[in-house]
Amino acid sequence: MQVQSQVHFRSALLSDIEALFAAINSVAAEKWYIGTVAFSLEELRPHLEKLIATPMPPVLALDGETVVGWCDIMAGKAANGFGHVGRLGMGVRREWRRRGIGRQLLETCLRQASKAGLEKVELEVYPDNQSAVLLYRHFGFVEEGLRRQARKLDGRYQDIEHMALWLRPAQAPQAEEPAGALVG
Numbered sequence: 001m002q003v004q005s006q007v008h009f010r011s012a013l014l015s016d017i018e019a020l021f022a023a024i025n026s027v028a029a030e031k032w033y034i035g036t037v038a039f040s041l042e043e044l045r046p047h048l049e050k051l052i053a054t055p056m057p058p059v060l061a062l063d064g065e066t067v068v069g070w071c072d073i074m075a076g077k078a079a080n081g082f083g084h085v086g087r088l089g090m091g092v093r094r095e096w097r098r099r100g101i102g103r104q105l106l107e108t109c110l111r112q113a114s115k116a117g118l119e120k121v122e123l124e125v126y127p128d129n130q131s132a133v134l135l136y137r138h139f140g141f142v143e144e145g146l147r148r149q150a151r152k153l154d155g156r157y158q159d160i161e162h163m164a165l166w167l168r169p170a171q172a173p174q175a176e177e178p179a180g181a182l183v184g
Helices: 014-028 041-052 101-115 130-138
Strands: 007-011 059-063 066-075 085-092 120-125 142-153 156-166
Touching (some): 101 130
């Protein structure tokens, strides 16, 4: 599906904080697609400042000054041994879904992550968010684990699927031989 011409994509600026906050809250208000259900503008500010200062600033989809989608990948701390892995977060406002916006946001962020030297990108997704799962699989993400009934909100359980994409496939772990397999 084609992105409508009025939507443009660019790296986030600190001046976008209120528009980004509104977009995140719009998706969070739906409750079932992202883990964020409530936070403040003051809590977002240091997170956004930190991301903007990296080689992988958040990417925004905008219609005029309205943020209609966002995507970011936050690298782990190298000092702790996690510098090769990034954690993906993204969302698209309900009225802007199924227009190719998520695909373009994700493509741009994965390109940034590769250029920044990340080897692996991880994410968590609710399996009942089938559109998101299909998008991630289209880009090559695979399931690495499933946490059953990991979330209970309004009396409803949701599983959480852990997915990952190796940006440098040669470094991806190979499937192990079954126990007792003969090695020639």
